[in-house]
Amino acid sequence: MTHTLLVLSLMIANRSSAVAADRILIGEVGSLTGAEATFGDSTRKGIDLAITDINAKGGVKGKKLEVKVYDDQGKPEEAATAMTRLIAQDKVTLVLGEVASSRSLAMAPIAERNKIPMITPSSTNPRVTKDGKKVRDFVFRVCFIDPFQGTVMAKFTRKNLKLSKVAILRDVGNDYSMGLADYFTAKFKELGGTIVADESYKAGDQDFKAQLTSLKGKKPEAVFIPGYYTDVALIARQARELNMKQPLLGGDGWESAKLYEIGGSALDNSYFSNHYSTDDPNPKIQNFVKRYKNTYGEVPDSMSALAYDAAMIAAEAMTKAKDLSGEAIRQILASTKGFKGVTGIINIDQDHNAVKPAVVLRIQDKKPHYVTTISP
Numbered sequence: 001m002t003h004t005l006l007v008l009s010l011m012i013a014n015r016s017s018a019v020a021a022d023r024i025l026i027g028e029v030g031s032l033t034g035a036e037a038t039f040g041d042s043t044r045k046g047i048d049l050a051i052t053d054i055n056a057k058g059g060v061k062g063k064k065l066e067v068k069v070y071d072d073q074g075k076p077e078e079a080a081t082a083m084t085r086l087i088a089q090d091k092v093t094l095v096l097g098e099v100a101s102s103r104s105l106a107m108a109p110i111a112e113r114n115k116i117p118m119i120t121p122s123s124t125n126p127r128v129t130k131d132g133k134k135v136r137d138f139v140f141r142v143c144f145i146d147p148f149q150g151t152v153m154a155k156f157t158r159k160n161l162k163l164s165k166v167a168i169l170r171d172v173g174n175d176y177s178m179g180l181a182d183y184f185t186a187k188f189k190e191l192g193g194t195i196v197a198d199e200s201y202k203a204g205d206q207d208f209k210a211q212l213t214s215l216k217g218k219k220p221e222a223v224f225i226p227g228y229y230t231d232v233a234l235i236a237r238q239a240r241e242l243n244m245k246q247p248l249l250g251g252d253g254w255e256s257a258k259l260y261e262i263g264g265s266a267l268d269n270s271y272f273s274n275h276y277s278t279d280d281p282n283p284k285i286q287n288f289v290k291r292y293k294n295t296y297g298e299v300p301d302s303m304s305a306l307a308y309d310a311a312m313i314a315a316e317a318m319t320k321a322k323d324l325s326g327e328a329i330r331q332i333l334a335s336t337k338g339f340k341g342v343t344g345i346i347n348i349d350q351d352h353n354a355v356k357p358a359v360v361l362r363i364q365d366k367k368p369h370y371v372t373t374i375s376p
């Protein structure tokens with residue numbers, strides 16, 4: 001075989017005919033616009049910082065990493081289209097994303113069908129990596145899952161806050177919200193608590209007063225709202241307008257600087273679970289916070305940190321894999337143990353989830369403050 005032919009067939013074997021030989025193209029899908037734009041924006045920045053670090057150290061297998069990014073506008077159907085385009089047209093080696101579980105759920109079957117590894121930095125619904133009883137071979141995450149997150153908040157509410165009557169307000173169109181509400185409910189009841197009401201809304205609603213009035217009538221000691229920040233901030237304000245003084249409780253979907261901008265003091269004395277806290281003195285975290293601030297002029301939220309970790313794990317797996325085929329990379333990803341991430345030590349379990357502790361944060365004066373860490 002002539003040299004040219006050999007190179008050509010190697011390129012085809014690597015599915016990289018559309019990609020320059022000196023770089024590896026990976027894909028990213030995120031909500032860069034829409035009601036959850038900070039999710040996509042923070043993830044983008046975290047990945048960018050990681051790619052800069054990886055390339056500064058020589059890249060992967062002697063090649064520079066490059067990222068092709070698509071904005072899904074916060075819509076699952078757009079996330080699916082972007083995933084297909086990344087694989088079929090851009091011929092990426094691996095995909096990072098999405099943040100929201102509903103959108104990762106739209107992408108996961110496409111990753112699976114095409115045997116292209118997908119790492120979601122922050123989708124926490126169990127079904128993202130597991131379709132019924134079947135683990136999706138090519139889909140991974142670097143965060144914990146909602147059965148754990150729901151347990152964390154249920155335990156915290158019962159044991160730390162010592163509350164026994166909670167109302168729930170969930171987002172019906174959101175897989176994450178529905179799942180987390182159910183996991184919280186199950187654990188809270190198991191711990192002797194009562195769910196006095198369970199109401200719902202749809203993302204993008206502007207008026208939550210009917211549901212809040214109904215919840216208020218049941219006299220809950222706290223309201224659990226496992227939604228995303230834009231809706232949650234509006235709900236908090238309207239709850240205070242109705243003179244509801246209870247602490248509000250939530251999950252990682254609250255994580256955004258916009259929560260405080262929109263919600264203001266309505267969120268005082270509320271609590272949510274999260275992936276990490278920038279209050280943590282751990283040098284790995286403080287170093288990351290400092291570098292991120294220097295680069296972007298803002299404090300990294302948990303999506304930035306998880307995105308950084310996801311990109312680093314992807315690079316490590318591509319480096320260790322015997323070649324850049326989806327199969328070779330996914331095998332290394334599946335055996336990831338003891339990876340020292342910004343968000344903690346990452347061990348990938350048999351269901352392709354990272355087993356990690358969660359932190360609980362208390363909001364006061366438009367800022368989250370570290371309260372405690374709860375381990376699996």
Ligand code: PHE
Binds near residue numbers: 124125253255
């Ligand atoms: N865990 C959320 C989901 O699965 C997304 C999210 C992660 C939001 C981290 C904020 C911070 O939908």
